[in-house]
Amino acid sequence: MDWNRYMHTKFFITDLGTISEEQTEGIMKTGRYAVWAPIASSDRHQIVEVSDDLETLVGKYHITGDRICTLVRYQQAETGKEPLV
Numbered sequence: 846m847d848w849n850r851y852m853h854t855k856f857f858i859t860d861l862g863t864i865s866e867e868q869t870e871g872i873m874k875t876g877r878y879a880v881w882a883p884i885a886s887s888d889r890h891q892i893v894e895v896s897d898d899l900e901t902l903v904g905k906y907h908i909t910g911d912r913i914c915t916l917v918r919y920q921q922a923e924t925g926k927e928p929l930v
Contacts, residue, residue, distance in 0.1 A: 852890075854883050857912040858902055880906050 859879045876895035880902050884891055896902055903913075 849888060852912070853888060855912060856880060856882050856906045856908055857890075857914060858899070858906075858908055860899070860913060860915045862916055878902055880908070882906075 857880075859881065861877055861879070863877065876897045878896055878899050879892045880894045881890040882893045883889075894902065894905075899913075902908065
């Protein structure tokens with residue numbers, strides 16, 4: 846996929862998934878979803894809002910489902926287990 850061609854001038858959301866309580870000890874927790882907006886006169890994006898409320902972000906920024914990017918975390922190859930989502 847050509848990322849620049851697909852997302853260059855568009856808003857999109859990244860879904861970083863949930864963080865377990867054991868992973869958050871001593872770490873400041875942020876929202877699960879980040880909205881990225883294109884930077885004018887640039888080929889880059891910047892985060893404009895972070896939240897745990899996907900529905901509100903989708904409505905506010907008019908983002909379609911094909912522009913929601915989900916981080917998929919894989920276990921080590923030797924375990925042979927399915928990806929963690």
